[in-house]
Amino acid sequence: xxxxxxxxxxxxxxxxxxxxxxxxxxxxxxxxxxxxxxxxxxxxxxxxxxxxxxxxxxxxxxxxxxxxxxxxxxxxxxxxxxxxxxxxxxxxxxxxxxxxxxxxxxxxxxxxxxxxxxxxxxxxxxxxxxxxxxxxxxxxxxxxxxxxxxxxxxxxxxxxxxxxxxxxxxxxxxxxxxxxxxxxxxxxxxxxxxxxxxxxxxxxxxxxxxxxxxxxxxxxxxxxxxxxxxxxxxxxxxxxxxxxxxxxxxxxxxxxxxxxxxxxxxxxxxxxxxxxxxxxxxxxxxxxxxxxxxxxxxxxxx
Amino acid sequence: xxxxxxxxxxxxxxxxxxxxxxxxxxxxxxxxxxxxxxxxxxxxxxxxxxxxxxxxxxxxxxxxxxxxxxxxxxxxxxxxxxxxxxxxxxxxxxxxxxxxxxxxxxxxxxxxxxxxxxxxxxxxxxxxxxxxxxxxxxxxxxxxxxxxxxxxxxxxxxxxxxxxxxxxxxxxxxxxxxxxxxxxxxxxxxxxxxxxxxxxxxxxxxxxxxxxxxxxxxxxxxxxxxxxxxxxxxxxxxxxxxxxxx
Numbered sequence: 074x075x076x077x078x079x080x081x082x083x084x085x086x087x088x089x090x091x092x093x094x095x096x097x098x099x100x101x102x103x104x105x106x107x108x109x110x111x112x113x114x115x116x117x118x119x120x121x122x123x124x125x126x127x128x129x130x131x132x133x134x135x136x137x138x139x140x141x142x143x144x145x146x147x148x149x150x151x152x153x154x155x156x157x158x159x160x161x162x163x164x165x166x167x168x169x170x171x172x173x174x175x176x177x178x179x180x181x182x183x184x185x186x187x188x189x190x191x192x193x194x195x196x197x198x199x200x201x202x203x204x205x206x207x208x209x210x211x212x213x214x215x216x217x218x219x220x221x222x223x224x225x226x227x228x229x230x231x232x233x234x235x236x237x238x239x240x241x242x243x244x245x246x247x248x249x250x251x252x253x254x255x256x257x258x259x260x261x262x263x264x265x266x267x268x269x270x271x272x273x274x275x276x277x278x279x280x281x282x283x284x285x286x287x288x289x290x291x292x293x294x295x296x297x298x299x300x301x302x303x304x305x306x307x308x309x310x311x312x313x314x315x316x317x318x319x320x321x322x323x324x325x326x327x328x329x330x331x332x333x334x335x336x337x338x339x340x341x342x343x344x345x346x347x348x349x350x351x352x353x354x355x356x357x358x359x360x361x362x363x364x365x366x367x368x369x370x371x372x373x374x375x
Numbered sequence: 376x377x378x379x380x381x382x383x384x385x386x387x388x389x390x391x392x393x394x395x396x397x398x399x400x401x402x403x404x405x406x407x408x409x410x411x412x413x414x415x416x417x418x419x420x421x422x423x424x425x426x427x428x429x430x431x432x433x434x435x436x437x438x439x440x441x442x443x444x445x446x447x448x449x450x451x452x453x454x455x456x457x458x459x460x461x462x463x464x465x466x467x468x469x470x471x472x473x474x475x476x477x478x479x480x481x482x483x484x485x486x487x488x489x490x491x492x493x494x495x496x497x498x499x500x501x502x503x504x505x506x507x508x509x510x511x512x513x514x515x516x517x518x519x520x521x522x523x524x525x526x527x528x529x530x531x532x533x534x535x536x537x538x539x540x541x542x543x544x545x546x547x548x549x550x551x552x553x554x555x556x557x558x559x560x561x562x563x564x565x566x567x568x569x570x571x572x573x574x575x576x577x578x579x580x581x582x583x584x585x586x587x588x589x590x591x592x593x594x595x596x597x598x599x600x601x602x603x604x605x606x607x608x609x610x611x612x613x614x615x616x617x618x619x620x621x
Contacts, residue, residue: 083503084516085479086495090486092477281473284435285534286463287490288456370455375435 090282090295091275101267102307105260105357109311109349110318112256116349117319119249120342126242134209134235137166139200142225146195153198155223160200163215165208172199204230260353261360264300268361271296272368280375289369297362304357308350316346383447384408385542385573386432391441393427401427403597404441409575411541414568416584417577419594425577426470428594429544432575433465434458446541463491466535468545470577472527474519480506480530481515487538498537505533508563510556524551532560536567543567543574549583561587581605 139156143149153171160169177199178190190196208215212230219226272279282292386409393402401424409415417425430436431443434450443450446461453461466487474483481502488498506515509529519527528551535543545564549557561576561583568574575592578584584591586607592599 083481083499085481087489088478088482090475090478090489277473278475280435281475282486282490283459284433284462284467284469284473285487285490286459286538288459291490291492 089299091271091278091299101263102303102310104263105304105307105353106311106314108256108260108263109308109353110314111311112253112260112349112353113312113315113346114318115249115253115256116345117315117342119246119253120339120345122242122246122249124339126239126246129238129242130235134206134231135203136231137202137204137209137212138229138231139202139219140227140229141198141200141223142227143195143197146193148225149195149198152223152225153200156200156219156226159215159219159222160202163208165205166202169200169202172201257352257356260304261356264304264357264360265364268296268300268364269368272365272372276374279369283375289366292369293362293365296365297358300361301354301358305350305354308353311353312346312349315349316343382410384444385411385413385446387442387444388431389442389444391431391438391443393424393431393436394439401597402431402438405594405597405599406441407592407599407601409542409573411573412568412571414565414574414589415576416587416589416591417575417594417599418579418581418584418591421579423579423594424597425579425594426546428599429467429546429575429577432542432544433462433467459490463487463538464541466538466540466543468528468532468535468543468548470546470550472519472531474527474530474534476519479516479518480511480522480526480533483519483530484533484537486534491538502533502537505537506530509533509560525553525556528552529556529560532563536563541572543572545574545576547578547580548576549578549580557583565589 139160141149141152141156143152157169157171160166174196177196181190204212209230212228216228219228279292386407388408389406391402391405392400394400405428417428419425427436431438431450432445434445434453437443437450446464448457448461475486478486484502484506485495485498488502503512503515506512509532511526511529511533514522514526517526519530522530528548532545532548535545543564548560548564552560564574564576565587585605588604591602591605593602
């Protein structure tokens with residue numbers, strides 16, 4: 074063999090051993106992006122509900138309300154003064170205050186309308202107070218004392234509301250997480266299917282690689298690397314779209330000012346969004362690698 | 376060759392049968408051996424089973440019965456995970472080239488080095504030198520889709536040689552090249568053999584065999600027989616006709 078006197082220029086180098094357009098095409102990238110988008114929405118829903126649960130729990134379990142009823146305004150005023158005295162000397166309560174009649178009337182407006190209440194109507198008085206967690210865990214003595222010293226007074230610690238809301242929210246949070254897991258599993262299944270199809274479509278190439286000495290692990294690595302990029306790119310695209318949609322939804326739900334939690338995305342949730350492309354990239358390469366290794370072992374490749 | 380005669384066989388086939396689809400028996404009790412440094416022409420008419428015999432050696436097919444031993448390994452007992460190591464010691468020139476159309480000539484030739492995990496700078500010059508030697512120095516960046524049959528064959532030859540294998544199996548290596556390039560390829564294979572590489576060249580072109588003074592393994596009726604070199608004045612056409620009629 075003679076040696077070359079002047080080496081020719083070479084533009085080609087380490088091109089992908091598997092064709093770009095076969096094993097992983099644009100369509101598969103779109104599917105991954107869509108699944109990543111859904112995963113992003115599910116993740117946001119999970120954190121939104123989680124945040125709401127914390128908010129509700131904090132607001133409702135951190136306060137108590139004492140309602141004072143009576144047959145006349147004078148009786149109500151007298152009982153309210155007694156209730157105030159009891160509450161103010163109770164250790165563990167702070168910011169004890171009687172809700173102004175105007176605010177109390179505003180609470181009834183949704184049912185009775187504005188300006189429909191007679192001035193002499195004996196409306197129950199509401200006394201609110203912030204409560205420490207220690208006292209909230211043992212409210213029975215206070216409840217008994219109020220019943221004894223203040224006729225017509227009843228203590229409401231919002232326990233029934235809190236428990237129901239937290240339980241409902243906990244289930245919603247579980248559903249959101251389940252949806253996230255199912256979407257992730259769907260992405261893995263799509264990748265496995267695509268990897269197997271790609272292997273069948275490029276059977277001739279796989280056989281040549283085997284015949285020149287390639288190991289199954291080398292081939293699986295080549296395919297796995299392709300899916301790593303695909304999963305990451307699709308995941309990043311889908312997560313970004315989910316972030317945009319969440320931002321829009323956050324504006325809509327904030328304007329509505331409703332009781333339900335705002336569909337917002339805070340910094341920690343945004344950081345969790347970054348996990349989606351990493352998760353899908355890793356999941357894609359691992360799924361593809363396992364699928365290829367199994368197929369090469371079970372099918373009759375040269 | 377005297378030293379080589381005392382060495383263990385590189386290839387040892389004993390009473391090998393090969394049947395396709397349980398019906399068509401291609402090999403019927405073939406036995407032969409090859410030692411390091413040996414050169415054999417494998418002749419026989421088209422369809423005699425030359426390609427099948429080569430496939431048994433590089434483990435693309437497995438014998439229906441009999442013993443196929445390559446580099447001391449009984450292929451019927453060899454686990455699949457050991458085959459890549461074995462195949463890396465064999466350079467194969469496929470009759471149908473088996474090049475990857477999406478890769479350039481350079482990348483096709485470099486393929487055995489890539490699958491072995493070699494960095495490009497360790498083989499780049501060798502690949503260029505090989506391609507230049509087979510007359511494709513100006514087609515290094517061309518893909519097989521734009522190469523002629525002869526050019527593809529030369530790329531396939533370069534790919535078989537790039538990893539400096541212990542054994543070269545060439546299936547009709549001159550089938551698509553002009554006589555000048557055909558002779559050049561044969562001279563290269565002979566030179567590699569002289570340097571110690573064992574070579575088997577399957578061909579039905581007896582004009583190629585004649586005058587090269589190398590032993591001939593003739594495949595006829597599914598059985599191989601070893602013959603001495605074909606004299607330069609032998610009637611190749613008569614030989615071919617005999618083989619074709621058997």
